[in-house]
Amino acid sequence: MKLTFRIKYRTVWGESLRVVINDDDKNSLPLFTRDGQEWQGTFNYDLPDNSDVVPYRYTVFRNEECVRKEFGAIPHSIIKGNAQQHHFIFDDCWRDLPEGNHRYSSAFNGIPHTEEPKKLTDNVGCCITFRALCPGLRHKEQKLGIIGSCNTLGNWEYYRPLRMQEVMPDVWSISIDASSLTFPFEYKFVALSSKTGAVEEWECGCNRTFHIQPLLRGETYFPTETEVFFNLPERKIAGSAIPVFSLRSEGSFGVGDFGDLKTYIDWAAETSQQAVQILPINDTTRTKTWVDSYPYNAISIYAFHPMYIDLRQLPALKDAEKAAEYENERQKLNCLPQVEYEGVNKAKRAYLRDIFTQEADNILSSEDFKSFYSKNEEWLKPYSAFSYLRDLYGTADFNTWPEYSTYDSEEIDKLCDKEAETYPEVSFYYFLQYVLHVQLLAAANHARSKGVILKGDIPIGISRGSVEAWVEPYYFNMNGQAGAPPDAFSANGQNWGFPTYNWDVMEKDNYQWWRKRFSKMAEYFTAYRIDHILGFFRIWEIPVHSVHGLLGQFVPALPMSADEIKGFGLYFQKEFMTEPFINDYMLNTIFGEKSDEVRNTFVQHDHHDIYRMRPEFDTQRKVEAYFAGKTDQESLNIKEGLYSLISNVLFVKDRKNPEMYHPRISVQNDFIYKQLNWQEQEAFNRLYNHYYYQRHNKFWYDEAMKKLPVLTQSTSMLVCGEDLGMVPDCVPWVMNQLQILSLEIQRMPKDPKDEFGHVYNYPFRSVCTIGTHDMSTLRGYWKEDAQITERYYHYELGHWGEVPQDAPGWLCREVVNNHLNCPSLLCILTWQDWTSIDESLRNPDIEIERINVPANPRHYWRWRMHITLEDLMKKDDFNEQIRNMISESGRI
Structure with missing residues (x-):
């Protein structure tokens, strides 16, 4: 079999294009160019006998290393015509993710109904194989077809189109005897009725035109694969x-x-x-x-x-x-x-x-x-x-x-x-x-x-x-603990205790560990949530000797040298800024009448009114061990106070190079920061803002783009990312590029200038919800802070007068309706928030409905529905309310 590939793709000096057939990366086919833009190559290649559809992709190489590969779970397709065809000619375009990639996911396609491509008879001398990507059809009711200006294509008569075959999910093709066509001709793709075969919908845009040089006997020409769009409203769920x-x-x-x-x-x-x-x-x-x-x-x-x-x-x-x-x-x-x-x-x-x-x-x-x-x-x-x-x-x-x-x-x-x-x-x-x-x-x-x-x-x-x-211990860093920096969930950060990933090792086998994991998930699920997607950009790594998350650092990250710190106008004092700062004022303020006990037991005098932790208590884990089993409030208060002493540093030493430093997260709330004069504080704040919000954007973008394209395109599941917390600017860059759905929560707005998110401004490519398993329910949130609730009631919901003490059903219904009517592709609400709209059904105990409290690492996960599923199915009025609200919002 002879294969000719032609593609326009602008490269830079030192780059070349190759074709990878059937995911055989080791035997890629090199293309050639004269101008660095138009590439082509002809090869003798034995296609496998066991498949009528063979996938291929284009890749960019530099110095014998693949530096870029076409995105997307849908590759280009070689579709066999008949036994007499011995030369396939492909005109292609570089394919990144298709427009509206979510529509190609298994979440939107249900059970695939693929067909074998119809082969032409052996007496056909040459043919043209059209390939189209079309996820927008109602699969049981419609098929894709082609219609055009010549007799073979039906002369634009709506009852005479040619029906195409879905050879892969959302990939349609048809092979036509080239001698039966009159060149040049115009054509369109159309949606056909599965029952009658007649045209039901025409694709958007002008007619397509087709003209090529005459084909030789035995040649099959594959025009560029194209995406087909119909004028249908975007589906929301x-x-x-x-x-x-x-x-x-x-x-x-x-x-x-x-x-x-x-x-x-x-x-x-x-x-x-x-x-x-x-x-x-x-x-x-x-x-x-x-x-x-x-x-x-x-x-x-x-x-x-x-x-x-x-x-x-x-x-x-x-x-x-x-x-x-x-x-x-x-x-x-x-x-x-x-x-x-x-x-x-x-x-x-x-x-x-x-x-x-x-x-x-x-x-x-x-x-x-x-x-x-x-x-x-x-x-x-x-x-x-x-x-x-x-x-x-x-x-x-x-x-x-x-x-x-x-x-x-x-x-x-x-x-x-x-x-x-x-x-x-x-x-x-x-x-x-x-x-x-x-x-x-x-x-x-x-x-x-x-x-x-x-x-x-x-x-x-x-x-x-x-x-x-x-x-597989080689995939993990066992000397670190994964967690999250301080956020709305926890003032001290979260320490999950998990080892962090050794991404350098994982990269060597193209993240095989993750790809296997995702493939297993795809057996059961059609969509998935990536927990803490920020971890694929950088993870908050906490030393094993720490309990809280405040002494962590982002990994990977770009630490600062002492000279760089000085460059921000802050004179660097290593011992003062990197060792816990403890003085009499702190001891008295934190421990009150127990301060002398702390002086005598846990710290030792250094000089003047300055103290240091005793060696047997100089880490949070040592303190934790000392207080093991002591659950009285006094012991808990002292333990937490000692934790705060140990984390009272201005800079954290880099995990690999102790002569490089990271500004300690949220240190502006601690005693060490208050020891600085106003000029030093201003200098530190400039350094801090540069480090956490500017310094790493390109660096972390590159880190994420090494991993996430490979992982998110390894299956056809719909990808959703939990992008909450301390989100660097590069995160939406990557998520938009890879079409990963973001998570939108009104009480955690993405814009720091807003107290509440505006549901009507949510991006389409997102999942919106009122709260997650880590948050209080809507009714619980209503009772947490009366001042916040009042501002939400008056300014976000636009109501006047006295604020209801307990969120009544009508108010919960309004909040749910606002979310259903927002632009987000998915609106997924917790069952507790759905039931909040019905005062006769919802659980009278608000607190028992909370699933998790992230600030408590030993929280007992035990919430259950308060009624049975059998009873739920019988709640006709409630179920009808949900149906009507969803129908009125257009999410059907």
Whole structure:
């Protein structure tokens, strides 16, 4: 087969273009140019026999290194014509993301209905293959066609167009005998009725014109692929967000499960919602206590939490006495207002053990299980072995295990061998993950069949005690802790405790670790939220000796030298500015009557009224260890006061080079800053603003553009980014370029000049919501600060008079309506905020509805719906309200 590629692309000196066929990067085909703009090349290439559609992309190389590749999950397509065609000629344009890339995602396309391309008969001498990208069709009702000014193309008669085939999702093609066409001709792409074949809609714009040099026998010409647009309103969607564990049905076991998720999808579809968003569902079983309720601290990026198994979908337990005991326990747990995490997991785990003992032979020998195992063995074996060893040694901290603390694949293979004594224990975890896969896939396919987007959540971090940290430690920096700088959630910053990523290592294999993770997600979800997308630009890394987040630094970052600091007009004093500054005034102010106790126990006198921390208390972790188990308020106050002493520095030393420095975050609120005179404060503020808001924009842009294009285009899922917090200017640059949906929350406006976001100004490419799982509900927010509530009521909602004390249903309905009518592509509201519109339905206990308090690292995640899904489906008036509000907003 001879292939000729032609493309116009302006390069700079030293760059060249290549073609990569079928993702075979190692055998790229070099193109040639005379002017650095028009490139072409002809090659003999054997196309694979097992596919009628072969993808290819253009790449830019410099010094034998790929420096740019076409974006997008949709590559160019080689579409085979017939056996007599031996020379394919392609005229192409460089393709970045298609316009409105979200429309090409699996979120908007449901179940793909692809067809084999129709081949022409062998007596056709030469042909033309048209290729078009068109995501805007109603797939069950419409097909793409082509119509034009010559007889073969129907002479513009609306009932005589040619129907094209969808050879890949949203990629349409048709091959036409070139001798049957009259050149030059005009044509258009059209939407056809699937039933009658007649034209229903014409593409926008002027007629297209076509004229080429005559083709030789055996040649197939591929004109440039084109995007096709019809004059249709942009589709917008409404949906709801709820954690799976929060679902409640009459038959659930005290916690939501994947069967309940399926029912919730039914409710969403019944109320015209077309999106359901959930929190992470990965296995978090580390301690087997309620601490494991935190869903962002998973022990595996692939394995799901066993508590989400719907026991109703399993074979019945044959032991009638045991079955009755479990049913009694289920009823007790299911009546509780909140999730009893430990009780639920203990009971469900015991039940699953009994079912496994009863059904293991049947399930593990089934063809369906064998298929699942072969596709997932790479992660399933290490996860199952890890879980067995965690149970055996009573801890997920593999560093403390007496054996297997260092991962050895050969030793783990022996542990997982079918003949080994440990196999029954290891295979129990195979069984759990297989059942979870089957049930989640069923829920996911149910969502697709209902036209509902199922949106997952990808946490930014991994647990230190996780399978990935055990198996692939080279991907992580274990001597740092990931977190977030101070924000509206936490004045001291957030310390998540996760190791940070070794991006240099990940880059070497083109971020394979992430691409595998995303591919696994795509089996179930059609959209996903990137938790803390800022972490792909830079992560807030906190030293392992710190508890709070104030002593962190951005990684990667550009630290400052002492001379550069002086260049801002601030005389650099290393000890004064980088060691905790402690004096009598601070001790008296922070500790009051306990100040002498602190002087005698935790600090030592240095000179004049200056103190330093004693060596045994000179880090926050040492202080934390001293106060372990002391929960009285006095001890807690002293501990927090000592933390603040230790973080009272003006600069933080760079993690790699102690002679380079970073201005400490939010230090303007601390005592050390107040020791500076007004000139020094002004100089420090100039330096601070330069460092945090100007210095890194291009640097962090480049960092993100190394990673995010590869990751976001590795699947067809719709990509949404959680871009809250301290957002550098380069973040919207990247998100706009990659068409990643932003997150818009009215109480956290993107413009620092605004107290509230203006919903009518939200960008189209965004997800809007009233609040997230990290925030209070709408009704909770209404009661947090009376002054803020008053300004919101008067200035943002435009009401006069006295502010209602508790947000009444009519007011909540107004806020919900404002969000539904905003320009955002997705409007996804928490279930609590949906129910707030109905005073007869909503939970009377406002506080119990809050899911998480980020400032509390040991928060118990246990909120549940206060009514069952069965009751929810029967709330006709409430459900009708939602349908009407969504319909009136045009989100249908």
